[in-house]
Amino acid sequence: MNKVRIMVVGAGQRGVGYAAYFECYPSEGEIMAVCEPQDRLRHTFGDRFSIPEERRFADWREVLDKPRLADAVFICTQDKGHRDPAVLLADKGYHIMLEKPMAPDLQSCLDIHEAAERNGIILAVCHVLRYTPFNRKIKEMLDKGAIGRIRSIQLLEPVGYWHQAHSFVRGNWRNEGQSTPMLLAKSCHDIDLINYFMPGRCVRVSSFGDLSYFIGANQPEGAADRCTDCPAEIEGSCAYSALKIYLRDRKYSLDKWPVNVLTPEAAPGTVLKALQTGPYGRCVFACDNDVVDHQVVNMEFSGGATASFTMSGFTKSGSRELLIMGDQGTLRCTDQGIDYFDFLNDRISNIEVDIGDGLITSGHGGGDIGLIREFLSAVRSSDPSRVISGPKVSLESHLIVFAAERARRKGSVEMVTEKEI
Numbered sequence: 001m002n003k004v005r006i007m008v009v010g011a012g013q014r015g016v017g018y019a020a021y022f023e024c025y026p027s028e029g030e031i032m033a034v035c036e037p038q039d040r041l042r043h044t045f046g047d048r049f050s051i052p053e054e055r056r057f058a059d060w061r062e063v064l065d066k067p068r069l070a071d072a073v074f075i076c077t078q079d080k081g082h083r084d085p086a087v088l089l090a091d092k093g094y095h096i097m098l099e100k101p102m103a104p105d106l107q108s109c110l111d112i113h114e115a116a117e118r119n120g121i122i123l124a125v126c127h128v129l130r131y132t133p134f135n136r137k138i139k140e141m142l143d144k145g146a147i148g149r150i151r152s153i154q155l156l157e158p159v160g161y162w163h164q165a166h167s168f169v170r171g172n173w174r175n176e177g178q179s180t181p182m183l184l185a186k187s188c189h190d191i192d193l194i195n196y197f198m199p200g201r202c203v204r205v206s207s208f209g210d211l212s213y214f215i216g217a218n219q220p221e222g223a224a225d226r227c228t229d230c231p232a233e234i235e236g237s238c239a240y241s242a243l244k245i246y247l248r249d250r251k252y253s254l255d256k257w258p259v260n261v262l263t264p265e266a267a268p269g270t271v272l273k274a275l276q277t278g279p280y281g282r283c284v285f286a287c288d289n290d291v292v293d294h295q296v297v298n299m300e301f302s303g304g305a306t307a308s309f310t311m312s313g314f315t316k317s318g319s320r321e322l323l324i325m326g327d328q329g330t331l332r333c334t335d336q337g338i339d340y341f342d343f344l345n346d347r348i349s350n351i352e353v354d355i356g357d358g359l360i361t362s363g364h365g366g367g368d369i370g371l372i373r374e375f376l377s378a379v380r381s382s383d384p385s386r387v388i389s390g391p392k393v394s395l396e397s398h399l400i401v402f403a404a405e406r407a408r409r410k411g412s413v414e415m416v417t418e419k420e421i
């Protein structure tokens, strides 16, 4: 098996996570270079993956005037930093695994799609849910006609109260101006999954949703703007208290996500310091957040099938709940498995899915590893068909998201097109 040579752009949470694959499967590839502006992250990453000093760069632009350093690049920068490296590294002939969303705006997504086509490279957008054994099983059953023709899909994404507070109130994806709207940041996975399962293309959408709870008006009287300064009786009765979420609820897993986002040195003292000084210690009612905390999207597909999607921050943090309704049966998919109901026999059966070992399933139910495997295999065999989240289908999903956001803002029904109408 040929080793695929990889360059990582952005050695943050995702970049490190993907690179760790090669510690488990060293025969499949090798990390050749890293681009990361934060000195500590760049050197920790470089040392961990044995990258020589001369191939550790502070910015991906530094490699543009060099001969290609690898076969492929993993682009794991923040949402607004995807378009330029994707286009310019595609022009250098690198195959690309690109974190979702492709980009925060329509034109940048079109540019990335066009650059991939123009250069004939393999580009996989990290729509990891397409690659989980669970969702592959569902797709296989749909393709075999297990429930006849799909007439309707219902999908719930229960983001979870503390995950909502962590990422979308206090954290990196809280503010549209600094990152992207919620539907793009979090739920582009869900819209993409519906688009993946549904035959035909999405034609038009409507959407409602807003930021209803995590606003200044809901801050209890007497509460402080930082949890560590809040009176004990108010802090102790707040489900969203940072002291509760990061220290009391997670006291035995300080070195894991989400606490390791606050500080790389996992210890009660360092976490407390991060809460006293950093963004994750802020009162959820006193942040600079503006992304929605709940949203619904209704979708109509060619052929008349419909789908409805709900994202909510007001849930237990949990698994997606999916109901696919065909004219010959249904698939109800939850963390309890897949319940297949067949109308002809009027019978329900539970479909078992082998999701592999604990390590493999750790990232997005096996989606992270499934994606890397297919991407490496596509690069190795020069066969883009192994990648089921290529530029064309990913662009289609992003078009739906952009149309849904237009619909939500305008209160309209929007056509899904490549133009902002």
Ligand SMILES: NC(=O)c1ccc[n+]([C@@H]2O[C@H](COP(=O)([O-])OP(=O)(O)OC[C@H]3O[C@@H](n4cnc5c(N)ncnc54)[C@H](O)[C@@H]3O)[C@@H](O)[C@H]2O)c1
Pocket (backbone or CB within 6 Å): 009, 010, 011, 012, 013, 014, 015, 035, 036, 037, 038, 041, 058, 059, 060, 061, 076, 077, 078, 079, 081, 099, 100, 101, 126, 127, 128, 185, 364
């Ligand atoms: N596929 C998924 O399920 C999934 C899950 C979470 C996050 N994401 C996406 O992954 C991306 C990265 O998220 P993260 O949590 O790893 O973020 P992060 O902030 O931890 O990592 C991003 C890294 O990029 C680096 N960077 C900034 N400018 C750079 C430059 N010019 N050159 C090289 N590196 C640069 C930053 O210093 C940072 O270390 C985001 O787009 C996010 O939305 C995807």
